[in-house]
Amino acid sequence: EAGVAQSPRYKIIEKRQSVAFWCNPISGHATLYWYQQILGQGPKLLIQFQNNGVVDDSQLPKDRFSAERLKGVDSTLKIQPAKLEDSAVYLCASRPFSGGRNEQFFGPGTRLTVL
Amino acid sequence: AQSVAQPEDQVNVAEGNPLTVKCTYSVSGNPYLFWYVQYPNRGLQFLLKYITGDNLVKGSYGFEAEFNKSQTSFHLKKPSALVSDSALYFCAVRDRQGYSTLTFGKGTMLLVSP
Numbered sequence: 001e002a003g004v005a006q007s008p009r010y011k012i013i014e015k016r017q018s019v020a021f022w023c024n025p026i027s028g029h030a031t032l033y034w035y036q037q038i039l040g041q042g043p044k045l046l047i048q049f050q051n052n053g054v055v056d057d058s059q060l061p062k063d064r065f066s067a068e069r070l071k072g073v074d075s076t077l078k079i080q081p082a083k084l085e086d087s088a089v090y091l092c093a094s095r096p097f098s099g100g101r102n103e104q105f106f107g108p109g110t111r112l113t114v115l
Numbered sequence: 116a117q118s119v120a121q122p123e124d125q126v127n128v129a130e131g132n133p134l135t136v137k138c139t140y141s142v143s144g145n146p147y148l149f150w151y152v153q154y155p156n157r158g159l160q161f162l163l164k165y166i167t168g169d170n171l172v173k174g175s176y177g178f179e180a181e182f183n184k185s186q187t188s189f190h191l192k193k194p195s196a197l198v199s200d201s202a203l204y205f206c207a208v209r210d211r212q213g214y215s216t217l218t219f220g221k222g223t224m225l226l227v228s229p
Contacts, residue, residue, distance in 0.1 A: 004158070042119075042205050042219030043159070056216055091158055101147055101166045104217065106158035 002026065004107035006092050012113045018080035021110045025073070025094030031055075033104060034067055034077050035091040043091055049075065079112075087114045117142040119208050119220035127226050128196045136191040136223045138206030148189040149207040149217070150180055159205060165189060176200070196227045 035043035051072040069075040093104040151159040163174025
């Protein structure tokens with residue numbers, strides 16, 4: 001079974017530029033998550049999708065971050081414009097069912113550096 | 116609001132010795148509890164989970180964790196550490212309500228010396 005795919009793996013941009021990350025979850029997984037992991041901290045949820053609908057985006061900085069999951073499969077996360085404090089690893093995860101007892105499967109992450 | 120505390124930034128242990136990585140949690144109601152491991156430049160990898168039933172949970176690579184409701188703890192343990200166990204370990208919790216989200220601790224770096 002193929003895992004969660006993410007691209008790019010690394011990205012370096014200047015502040016105020018825009019950037020987009022892509023995630024392809026495990027086939028058949030209905031729930032998709034985007035996390036931000038700042039160095040020295042645990043992952044922090046940015047947004048959760050159930051199929052192509054948003055379940056929780058309470059911690060997404062909506063003035064600069066946006067995410068979509070068209071057709072309930074792939075997802076993109078965009079930052080526009082980027083700030084220095086957005087430097088982090090962005091992790092995508094998926095889960096087969098909405099039930100909380102199931103673990104999430106994580107992709108390798110995209111390391112973003114904002115200069 | 117739910118939260119997780121991992122009181123140790125780093126745990127050092129010699130190969131062959133037992134290891135413990137501590138985790139305490141706060142959640143309304145009964146929790147689902149998880150341990151994940153992260154190797155350098157890799158995503159998080161699931162180790163084990165507590166859902167219900169036996170308080171001692173066994174997971175991947177010889178790891179186990181004990182759920183203690185009275186102490187609200189879920190410590191990760193292994194009887195005999197390997198150098199290859201060196202990595203960053205995260206404890207996570209969520210409650211059992213609807214679409215509640217997973218909350219992670221800040222992580223504990225485990226260093227196993229030869």
